[in-house]
Amino acid sequence: MSAARDVNAPRRLQAFVNTCVGLLPGLLLALAIALFSQVTADNSIAPAMLLALVFGLALNRFNAMPALKPGIAFGANVILRSGVALLGARISFDMVAALGLPMVLLLALSVAATMGFGLLLARFTDFQNRFALLTAGAVAICGASAAIAIASVLPKDENAEDRLVFAIVGVTVLSTVAMVLYPPLTAFFGLDDHTAGIFIGASVHDVAQVVGAGFSISNEAGETATLVKLLRVSMLAPTVLFIAILAQRYAGSEVDSAGKRPPLLPNFVIVFIVLAALNSVFAVPPVISGTLATLSGWMLLTAIAAVGVKTSLSDITTVGKTAVAMITAQTIFIALFIAAGMAILANMQG
Template sequence: MPQPTASDLVSESLVPGKPVHPSRVRRARQWGSEYVPGLLLTAVVVAAILLTTRRFSAISPLLAAILVGAIAANVIDIPQRIRPGLQFCAKRLLRIGVALLGLQVTFTDILGLGPATLLVVLVVVVAGIGGTMLFGRMLGVGWTQRLLIACGFSICGAAAVAAADGVVDADEEEVLTSIALVVVFGTLLIAIIPPAAHALGLEAATSGVWAGAAVHEVAQVVAVGGALGGTALTIAVVVKLARVVLLAPVLAAISWHIRRSQTAESMAAGHQPPLVPLFVLAFLACAAIRSTGVIPSAALDLAREIQTVLLTAAMFALGTGVRLRSLARIGARPIVLATGSTLWVTMLALAGALIATA
C-alpha cells in the first residue's frame, strides 16, 4: 500500500472531526527530515548563484548551477542525508520549471516567423533527432543514451534531456552524461557561431535564424544572439522558443513508441508511460494562456523568476551527480555522437536559415 505524503496528511488534518493518527504525524516528520537538508542546501546555493549571475549577466544561472554542482560532487563527499532533497529537486522541481517555461512562449510570435522559418525549425528538430539516433546506432551507443543526446541537442538542451528522461527512465549516468555534453558543446557554439556568421557575411535575420535553430540551450542562444546584435537576438530567441514548443509532440511520440514496443508482461505490470506526461500538458497550457495576453506583465516577470529559480535548483541537483570517474568510464562513443550531432544540427540550421531568408 502506498505511503501517504505530507500533503495527504495536511489534507486529512483539515477534515473537521477527523484527528490525524500519531503514526501519520511521525511519517510526516520523517518526510520533512528526509528532504529538508537537501532542499536547504539547494536554496542557499541557488541564492548565491542568482546573486552572482545578476551581477555578471553574461553568465547563465542554469549553466553555472550545473558547474557548481559538478565541482561540489568531485571536491567534497556529499552526505547521504542531503541526497533525497537533491533528487526531489532534480525530478519534481525540474518538471514544474519546464511547465512554467511555456509562459515564455506566445504562439502569435512563433507564427509570426513565417512558414519558411517554421519549416526550418521542424526540419532541424525532426532531422536532428533522426540523424543523431541513426549515427548513434552506427556507433553502438545505447538507445536511451542516444535518445537523450538527440533531444538535448535538437530541441532545448538540459531541460529536454531531463524531460525525455521522465518518459524513458534512463540510467542516471546517461542523463548526467547527456547534460554534460550539452553544456560543453553548446558553450563551444557561443564562441563559434558569431565569428562564423561575420565571416560568412550573413545578414542579421539569417544569423538570428541560424543561432536559434542550432544552439542547444535557451541561455546559450541569448548569449549568441547578444553577440550578433539586437535584431538577430530577437529572431534567435523566437526561433529557439519554437523549437521548445516541439518538445511536447516529441515526448508524446516517444511515449507512444514505447507503449507500442512494450511486451505484454510489462503492460500487465503497469509499466506504461503516460502518452503525454502531465508536465508537458502543463507546458502547453501555460503557452496557451500566455498567448491569450490576459496575464499581466508583472505576473509574467514573477513566473519567469520562479521558473529560473526552479530550473537553477534542478540543474544544481543534477550537477551533483556528475562524477569525473563515471564520465571517464563512458568512453569516446557518446562524445563522438555529441560532436556529430552538433555538426549535423548546426549545418541543417545554417542551410535552412540561408533558404528561409533568401
C-alpha cells in the first residue's frame, strides 16, 4: 500500500507543478495590472482598486487566450477569496459590535425584502418564481455564489441552466456597474467613510465588487464594507436551507441531489471568522498583522484586476431585456431599502 503511494507521489507532484505552471501566465498578467494600477494611483488621485478594474476591463480580450484564461479565473476566484479571508486579521468583533444589532437586523430584513420583491416582480413578468429566487438571492446575498447555491436546491427542468446563466451574468455586470457608480454617489451625498462602507457592503452584490468599491474610497470604508458584506454572505446558509425546505415540500423528488452542492458557508468566510476571532481574543503582533494586511491588499488588487479582465461588458446583451430590467429593479430596490433603513436608524440614534 505504501509502495503504491510512493509510486503515485511523483505523478501527483508533477500534476501539481503542471497546474501551477498553467496558472502562472494569467496570474502574472493580473499582477502586472495590479502593479501598474498601484504605481498610477501613487502618482494621481485615482484609487488603485478602480484603476485595476478599469485596466482589466480594457484588457478583456486577453481572457479569450487559452494560456491566460486559467490563471485569470484563479485570480478572480481563489486569490480574491484568500485576500478577503486574510482581512479577518484586521477585523475584530469590536467592529461587529460597533455596527450594532439594529444594523444586523436591517441586513437580514433587506435579504428577506429583496427576495419578496423578486417574487412580486415575477408575477408581472414571464419568468417563473425559480428565476426570481435566483436573481433576488444573488442581489440580496452574494452575487453569483448565491445564485449557484440557490440553483442547487431548486427543482430542475430544461431551463434550469439558462436561468442560472442569466442570473450570474446579470448580477456580475450590474455589480461591476455598482462598483464604479456607488463610491462617487456616496461622496455626492456626503457620507463619511464608515457610513459609505456600510452602504456599499449592504447593497453591492458580489464580494469582489464590494472590496473594490470600498477600498477605492479608503481603507476604513473597505474594511467596513467587507465586514458588512460577509455578514450578508453568512445569511446564505439559512436562506438556502429555507428554499430547500420549500422546494422539497412543494416539488418533492424534483430536487436534484445527485450533484455536489456548494457549502452553505464558504470556506473563505470561515477563515475570515476564525482570524477575526483570534484577533479579538489575542493580541496579534503588529509585524504579523501588518504583513497579513499588506499581503491581503496585494491579493485583492490582483484579484480585482483579474475580475476586470474576466468581465466582458458585452455580456449584458446575452441576458435579455426583461431579465436585465428585473435584476436592475432588484438592485435599485435593495439600494433604496438600505439607504432608507440607514436614514431611519440615524434618526432614531439622533
